[in-house]
Amino acid sequence: MESLERDLSCPVCLEMFNKPVLLLPCQHNLCRHCAEDILTNMGGWARYGGSFKCPTCRDQITLGRQGLDGLKRNILVETIIESYRVAQSAGIKTAPPGGGAYCRDHKDERVNLYCVTDERPICGLCVIGQHNQHNIIELQTIFKEKKEKIETEMNRLQQKNSDMSKEMSDIQATLRIIEVSLLNTKAKLLSECESLITLINERKDALVEKLEKEQRESSRTLREQIASRQTRLDKSKKTAAWVEDMLGKKDVAQFIQVRSSALDRADRATTSSPADDDFGSALRARRTAAASALERIERTTAALLDDASDYRSPSSYRTTSALDRANSALERGSSALERTSALLEGRRAERTERASAILGTERDRDRDRDRNESLSTSSRHDDIDTSAMSLLSRKIGLTGSFVDNSWPGLLFRLDPKTAHRDLKLTNGNLTVEWDPDYDIDVEDSVERFLGYSVAVLGDKAISSGRHYWEIDVSESRTYRIGVCSRDAQRDSIIGNTEDGWVLRRNAREYTLRHDVNSPVRLAMQHDLDKIGILLDYNRGELAFYNADIGLRLHTLKAHFVSPICPAFSLWDGVVTVVSGCPWPDFLLN
Template sequence: LTPLQDLFSCLQWDQALDSNLGSLIKRTSDLESLMGKLIQTCQHVEVNASRQENKLLEECDLLINIIQQRRQIIATKIKEGKAMRLRKLAQQIASCKQCIERSSSLITQADVALKETDQTRFLQTAKSICERLSMATASSQILLPEINLNDTFDTFALDFTREKKMLESLDYLTAPNPPVIREELCTASYDTITVHWTSEDEFSVVSYELQYAIFTSQSNVVSLCNSADSWMIVPNIKQNHYTVHGLQCGTKYIFIVKAINQAGNRSSEPGKLKTNSQPFKLDPKSAHRKLRVSHDNLTVERDETSSKKSHSQDRFSSHSSYGVTGNVYIDSGRHYWEALIGGSTWFAVGIAYKSAPKHEWVGKNSASWVLSRCNNSWVVRHNCKEMPIEPSPHLRRLGILLDYDSGYLSFYDAVGSQHLYTFDIAFAQPVCPVFNVWNRCLTVLTGLPIPDHLEGTDYNN
C-alpha cells in the first residue's frame, strides 16, 4: 500500500502545486496590469500638471498685460488732467498780470492828475481818467477763476482695494465635490417630484444640472447612466432644489445632480424617487340612493334604516348593486389606492368600464373586476366567474394596484403585504374605481405612492 499512498500523495501535492501556481500566475498578471495602469496614470499626471503650469503662466502673463495697459491708460489720463489744469491756470495768471499792469498805469495817471494844481488841466484829464478807472474796476471784478482754487489735483485717488482682494483670492480651482441627494427631504405629488440636495462646495459651484430618467425593475443603474438617450436634462439650476413637472403618476425615477464650475463637474450618486398615484374621490352623483357619501367624498356608508329582511333580500338581488364610483377614468400608467374596511362584512372593491351596467353587481359582467366579501366568504369575481381567496381574517386595509399599460389589476392586504389575487386584463376602454357597500362603510385613500414591496412585482399567480 505504501507505493500507492506515495503515488496518491504525489498526485495531491501535484494538484495543489498546480492550483497554487495558477493562482500565483493570475495574481502576477493582475499586478502587472495594475502596475501598467499606475504608470499610465503617472504619465497622465505629468502631462496634465505641465498643461496646468503652462496655463498658469499664460493667465498670469495676461493679467500682467492687462495691468500694464491699465497703468498706461490711467497715467495718460493723469498727464492730460495735469496739462489741462496747468494750461488754464497759466492763462488766468497771464490775464491777472495784464490787469495788474493796466491798473498800475491808471493808478499812476490818477496820482498825477490829483497832484495837478491847474484847475483847467485837472478838469481836462479827470473825467477821462475817472471813466477808465471805473471800467478797469468792473473788468477786474468779473475776472473769476475758471477752476476751483482748491483743486490742486489732490481730490482724486487710485483705489485698487477690490482688485487687490481679487488678486489675493486667486487660487487653483478644482471641480466641486459631488453633491448629495437628500431623499428624506424630497417630496412628490402624482405628477411632480421636488429634488433636494446638499453640496460641501456650495460657494465654488456656478450651477447645478439635474438629470432624470424612468427607472423600472428591469433597469440597470450602470447601463442607464451610460445611456445618454434615456435622460432628461435640466441645466443651469442656481438653487439646491428643483421641482420637475409633467411626470407619470405612480412611476419610479432615477435622479443625478451635477455640481459645475469652470474647472469641471462631479455627479452625485443616483437617487431613486417616485411619484404618487393619481388622487381621486368618490363621485356622489354616481352613488346608489341608499348610500351616503361623506362631505369630503372619501367615505361611503350604507343607509341602515331599512329592515334586516330588506337587507337580506337586497344582498342577493341582482338589481341591488349598492355602488359608487371614483371621479376619475384611467387609460394609462400605474395606480395604487386603498380601501379602509370600516367594519363592513358585505362589500366589493375593484374597477369597471364606463359601459358597465349601473344596477348590476360588479363582477357579474365582462366590464368589471372586483374583490368581494360576503360575510365569511371572500372571492374575486369577473363575468360571473368567482374564485375563492383566503385573506387574513383581520384584513382591514385593502390595497389595489392597477397597471393599465401592462394589463394587470392586483389586490393586497395593505397592512400584511399579502398578495391576494391578480387579474390579467386586455383593457379596451378607460376604467373607473368602483366600490359597493351592503353594510357599514368603506373609506378610500388615494394619491398614495406605490409601496416599495410592490415595485417590480411578478403579477403571475
C-alpha cells in the first residue's frame, strides 16, 4: 500500500493528488493548484501560456494559449485516488515518501527528491528554484545507494571488530601462557638456586673439615716431634752436666769406677733412634702429603667455583691465595723444625767429640754393638714399610711388583672419531671434558655423535667374555656411563634406546636406563666418585659398583646381539677412564 500511495502522490506537495489532476505531455501527473504555484513562481500565467520543467523527469513543458486549461485531466488517476480513499477511510495514513522531513527552503513542503550537486534532500518546489540546473534524482534511489554503502561500511566495521576481538583473545591466551611459564621458570630457578646453595654449603663444610683434619694431623705430628726432641735435649743437657762434673773430680779410682756408666749414658744421649734418624725424611714426606692434600682441595674448590660461576663473589677468588698461604706456612714450619733438628744434631756431635776424647776406644766398640741392634731395628721398620706399601698398592689398584694380579682390567681409550663436538678429549684420550665452546677441526662422519647425543665411545668393541673397568666421575654431576652397541644411532641419547645400558646421574638423582620407558631409580646416600663396571657378555649381565667401597649398586640383564663398546655421555665437568686397572678384591673374593 505504501508503494501505491507513493505512486499517487504529487511530486510537488507530496500529498495525494487533488482534483483536478493534470496529465503532462511527458505522461507525468501534477495537481492543478501545484502547477499554478509553479507558473506563479516563474512569473507566468496559468491561463495564457508559459513553460516550466516537469518536477519528476525535468522535461520542458510548454503551454499553449489556453495555459493549464489546454492540458488534459487524468480521469483514471482521479478515479483510482477516489477508490483508494474510500478503501482507506477506516485505516491509518502512511507517511509519504521522505517521511516527516520538511524542506528547509520551503517549510510547508516535504522532501521527496535529492540534489546530487548539493548533496541534500529537496522538495518539488526547489526543482524550479535554485536547484533548477542541478542533477536531481529520486529520494528512494539515493536512499538505497546510501543505505547499501552504510551497510557495507557496517559489515566492514563488524568484521574489523571481530578480528580485533580474536586478536585480543589470542593476546590474552599468550599472556596467560607467559604468566604460567614465568611462574614455572621462577619456581625452577628458585629450586636450582636452593640446590646450588645446598651443594656449596656441603662442599664448604667438607673442605673446612678436610683442612681442619690436615691441620690437626700436622700439628699433632709436629708437636710430638717437638716434645720428643725437647725430652731428649733435656736428658742430653743433664748427661753433659754429669760428665763435666765427673771430669772435674780428682779421684782417679772413682773416675775408673764410673767410667762405664758415663760411657753408656753418653752413648744413649748421643745415639739417635731410628724414628729420629728418619725424622727429616718423614717430615719431608709429611710436607709432600700435605701439599698434595692442599692441591686436591684446590682442585675441588676450583671445580666448585666453576659450578657456581654465575653466583661467584669477589671473596671466592681469594680461596687459592689462602691455600697458598697455608701451604707456605706449613713449609716455613717444616723448615724451622729442620733447622732446629740440625742445631740439635750439631750440639750432640760436639758433646760426642768431647766424650770420645775422654772415654777412648771402648765407646767405639759399644757403638758397633748398638749400631748392629739399630740396623736390626731399621730392618724391621723396612719390613713394616714394605708391608704397608703392599697393602696400599692393593688398595689403590696399582700394577707392578707389589701386586700379582692375574685378572687385568679392560684396556681401552676413548675414540676421538666418535666424540661429539662439545666434548674435549685429553690425557691421551683417557679424559673427556664437556666444553660447549670447544670446536674440533674435523669433518662430521657417520661415527660421530650429533645433536643432543653428547657422547663418545671407547675404542674397543666387546663381543664375548668378562671385562671390568672403572671411571672417575668425581668432577661431574650430569653424565651417563655404561655400554651401547657399536652401531648405535649417533643422534639418539644413549640409554634411551634398546641398544644402550647406562647409569645416569642428574644432580642428586641416580637411575639405570635401558630404553626410555624402563628407568630404575637408585637410592644413594652419598655421591659416587668412582664407578666400577663389570660386563659379562656371554651371560648378558652388566653390573655397576661403587668402586671406592666395593658395593654393588645394581645388575642389568641384557641380551647382547652385536659388539658393544664402553659409552660415556656428559653435560657437565670432567670424566676420566681408569683403563687397564686390575680387578679389585671385592670381585676376586
